Amino acid sequence: MKDEFRYGTDRLTIGLAMALTQGKLRGTLSSKTRHKVDRSAAFVEDIVAQGDVVYGINTGFGPLCDTIISPEETANLQHNLLKSHAVGVGNPIPASIAKTMMIIKVQALAQGYSGIQLRTLERIMWMTAQDIIPVVPAQGSVGASGDLAPLAHLFLPLIGLGEVYYKGNIVPAEKALAAEVMPPLQLGPKEGLALINGTQFIAAHAVHALYRMHNALDAADVIGAMSLEGLMGSYKPFDARLHEIRPFPGNQLVAHRLWELLSKSEIANSHPDCGRVQDPYSLRCMPQVHGASRTAWRHLKELTEIEINAVTDNPIVLGPHDTISGGNFHGQPLAIALDYATVGAAELGNISDRRSYLIIEGRYGLPKLLIQDAGLNSGFMIPQYTTAALVSENKTLCFPASADSIPTSLGQEDHVSMGSISGRKLNQVIDNLEYILAIELLYAAQALDFRRPLKSSEVLEACHTLVRTEVPFADKDRIFAYDIKKLQQLLSSGRFVHEANQAAETYDYHLNKTVYEPFGIS
CATH class of the missing domain: 1.20.200.10 (Fumarase/aspartase (Central domain))
Structure with a gap:
């Protein structure tokens, strides 16, 4: 097995996903992938600047999809999304599964269709490489509109919130980031939605x-x-x-x-x-x-x-x-x-x-x-x-x-x-x-x-x-x-x-x- 996996370029398999999780394989981004990610983020910035109405970029979420958000508030929208959707309960999933969730999410985001910023993608990769793994409650996802609750918990640490496994202990994310001299990120338009929308909880399991x-x-x-x-x-x-x-x-x-x-x-x-x-x-x-x-x-x-x-x-x-x-x-x-x-x-x-x-x-x-x-x-x-x-x-x-199936989101997510x-x-x-x-x-x-x-x-x-x-x-x-x-x-x-x-x-x-x-x- 090779010692490097190129996210967004190479095909991920069960064996490779587990090798990345176990630290036997190093994840990287090619210059081509970096360009695709940057280009996708620029498309989102242009949508905000031009005032186009696009769900999740400058609108509310779910049943609030008709609520228009001003350009000045689009960043706050993404932070509020992570906080409001982190409603998981129960015991944490194993840290190894949470880490696999991060790996699968990077593979999806690196393909350049999500509007994520390159620095956000690199921060997730850095956390997996350092084994700073978020604490994710096992229960709370209904498996559509993405695994919203678990993914929100998974990515709260990007903005300095939530908890992580750090050097053998569970600690506040803010404390772990401070110890590593890594400031919390400021998410841009659509980033919060790109992070919590998806099937990575299901797929990692x-x-x-x-x-x-x-x-x-x-x-x-x-x-x-x-x-x-x-x-x-x-x-x-x-x-x-x-x-x-x-x-x-x-x-x-x-x-x-x-x-x-x-x-x-x-x-x-x-x-x-x-x-x-x-x-x-x-x-x-x-x-x-x-x-x-x-x-x-x-x-x-x-x-x-x-x-x-x-x-x-x-x-x-x-x-x-x-x-x-x-x-x-x-x-x-x-x-x-x-x-x-x-x-x-x-x-x-x-x-x-x-x-x-x-x-x-x-x-x-x-x-x-x-x-x-x-x-x-x-x-x-x-x-x-x-x-x-x-x-x-x-x-x-x-x-x-x-x-x-139980309808959620005031019937917007009805299956x-x-x-x-x-x-x-x-x-x-x-x-x-x-x-x-x-x-x-x-x-x-x-x-x-x-x-x-x-x-x-x-x-x-x-x-x-x-x-x-x-x-x-x-x-x-x-x-x-x-x-x-x-x-x-x-x-x-x-x-x-x-x-x-x-x-x-x-x-x-x-x-x-x-x-x-x-x-x-x-």
């Missing part, structure tokens, strides 16, 4: 969800393969010939991965004539279920990468006295896809819980509750209660926020997307999914130990070894919550999937080198 869900999808395949091994299941349902006659790309990718993980296993090849005709669906149908979730992920990825390279504020400044007041700020294109992906993520957890239940039933040669001395010990009975609770919670989170809720819910489902998968991983590793001296494939053995560096085999009861948390961290950090990929490369398994590479996140 989508970016982080896609990044996390991609990791969960890969982990689910590996953990599912480990569970199948512990249950002495068959890898025959993953034969490519079966999936060629129902060729959904997601299904084919999962089947390919499972075949690679299992076909070279001692365990899998030790029972060809065991008499079991078919495995339960949660084992046999992993390609179909995991694959459907991958399809939902890919759909959201395609739409999100359009959105994070789009201009979503209003009005759009196309040229001298050429503006369009439209609806590019409406979040519906992402809202529906986010709700779809939420179902996809929830289903990964649903089928994982079923595999966990199978493992503790005491079937296929495994001890009941995965422990030899059951009775005195409850063994692994209760962690599955947790997966059941989390799966049920995820089902309630699957109600599509995008199916709702809204609620996409901000869709984005937050998807990340909540992934939070729960990581714990569900962690519990299945806890069970699968324990089950594999009961299959010794037989071994699985090199990749699955490497993953089992990694688990055992964090969590030991259990021969009696202990506080399993500690184990669950360790494995959740192992999964959420990406270490587990990284170990699987490293082992696959070492032993020449081809988990990700298929014709279905578009599932990648670069």
Whole structure:
């Protein structure tokens, strides 16, 4: 990956957005982009000077769009806009998501259709580079006319208001700017509107969800393969010939991965004539279920990468006295896809819980509750209660926020997307999914130990070894919550999937080198 990203020129992807957020990539502006931004700001200044009536430049907002603002008050209008619209409530979103919001907003503004001043754009870039990240409440956006409330909080610090994360603490923005000898900005005409109009709250939640869900999808395949091994299941349902006659790309990718993980296993090849005709669906149908979730992920990825390279504020400044007041700020294109992906993520957890239940039933040669001395010990009975609770919670989170709309702005904004809720819910489902998968991983590793001296494939053995560096085999009861948390961290950090990929490369398994590479996140 290159070490520089040119805002407004280069195409932003999920991987690049996360690299910028993580500080692995530096954002810059080309001279061509600077010229476009300056030209757009000049168009706005000319509109003010000529007295043309253009929404948001010299008029009020929303239902006040017919109220004309004098040239002398256009700057005050923009400051008042940020202050009046900063009405978010609830806990702050993670600073990393707020930072991604800033990055996506810079990409939109740098395209030269928003009338933003170059110095304002550079100040946002400076704040992201210095990790001075605004505190943004999670609730308050209805996902149309832009994510108004969260974006207002995001950009209050430009004018010295609001709060920021600064050197490990939450401090008033004015204090952080003073410490850095950076005076607050005076916004020009339209700038406040350009800053708070847009879908960056929705899009940033989508970016982080896609990044996390991609990791969960890969982990689910590996953990599912480990569970199948512990249950002495068959890898025959993953034969490519079966999936060629129902060729959904997601299904084919999962089947390919499972075949690679299992076909070279001692365990899998030790029972060809065991008499079991078919495995339960949660084992046999992993390609179909995991694959459907991958399809939902890919759909959201395609739409999100359009959105994070789009201009979503209003009005759009196309040229001298050429503006369009439209609806590019409406979040519906992402809202529906986010709700779809939420179902996809929830289903990964649903089928994982079923595999966990199978493992503790005491079937296929495994001890009941995965422990030899059951009775005195409850063994692994209760962690599955947790997966059941989390799966049920995820089902309630699957109600599509995008199916709702409540009129706002005295009816001027009479249909809204609620996409901000869709984005937050998807990340909540992934939070729960990581714990569900962690519990299945806890069970699968324990089950594999009961299959010794037989071994699985090199990749699955490497993953089992990694688990055992964090969590030991259990021969009696202990506080399993500690184990669950360790494995959740192992999964959420990406270490587990990284170990699987490293082992696959070492032993020449081809988990990700298929014709279905578009599932990648670069």
